Amino acid sequence: MSTLYRDTAVVLRVQKLGEADRIVTLLTKRYGKIRAVAKGVRRTRSRWGARLEPFNHVDVQCYTGRSLDVITQCQTVDAFGSGVVADYSRYTAGCAILETADRIVSEEGGEPSLRVYLLLVGAIRALAGGERDSSLILDAFLLRAMSHAGWAPSISECARCAEQGPHRAFSVQGGGAVCERCRPPGSVTPSPETFTLLDALLHGDWDVADAAEPFTRRDTSGLVAAHLQWHMERQLRSLPLVERRAPERREPVTGGPHAG
Known part of the structure; x- marks a missing residue:
């Protein structure tokens, strides 16, 4: 049985589906990351297709489907996209x-x-x-x-022995800042x-x-x-x-x- 739910979300990415639909990946406030179908949003007559673009902060209503949820409503909370893509x-x-x-x-x-x-x-x-x-x-x-x-990454203490810094070396593989005693080969300074x-x-x-x-x-x-x-x-x-x-x-x- 389908369940209707609503949440605020940031649009992470979109993918084409068929001739007029999109699969939209959203990071929501309460439900985590979801993938949902937005039907007909690629048609020029779509009322809210432009809202489901990456970077936008939206209020969406969905219902659960078999494999993907389906977006039924979408309202703009913050139109961040225009300010980001301009530069x-x-x-x-x-x-x-x-x-x-x-x-x-x-x-x-x-x-x-x-x-x-x-x-x-x-x-x-x-x-x-x-x-x-x-x-x-x-x-x-x-x-x-x-x-x-x-x-x-550890910054103020050694990632290996927890000795307080400041330390001079940094090892990506070692977890961040490392003291001279724990410094592995390949560390940078x-x-x-x-x-x-x-x-x-x-x-x-x-x-x-x-x-x-x-x-x-x-x-x-x-x-x-x-x-x-x-x-x-x-x-x-x-x-x-x-x-x-x-x-x-x-x-x-x-x-x-x-x-x-």
Whole structure:
């Protein structure tokens, strides 16, 4: 017997089905990740097909089907899509965020999926707002999502013996920061500023994160991506496409047109 239910959700991805339908993957607030059929939404007469696009935050009503649920109603809560797709760096970062959420959350729901849902809504809202560097938003989301999945890298203490840092070495395979005694072969030695930025992104200290230099942001992004993909055991398709664009910094003025 079919059951009708309603929830808020973020659209993670869509797939064509037949001539006019779509399969929509949604991360919902209460029911976790679901895949549902939206009938007729690819027709030009569809009243709500444009609402079921990636990045949008929607209120959906569905009923359970044999293999896939069926969407019967959809209302827009936040039209984040227009603010994200308008800028390439925000769009590519957003694609990596959606793909990560899709990979991390199972279709069983529960507390971890609720935390990722809330984290996802905040990240997409920040991207759509365009007031913060998209790379920082992406790396903060990845670190926090890994924390909810139990994969967060150790930053302030050794990942192997728990000795308090700060430590100089970082091992992706070893779980993050490692002391000199536990340091495995192949570890890297990020700058102290990189460890500071990792900690700031994980704990939401945006004053510190926004002040980070471009080279520190690049090094941090590399460690975050490597750590995530090590635990996922596969590469994110969207991550290599992310445009890492550091904010421009004005050079100090040393003289006027007649200087010298």
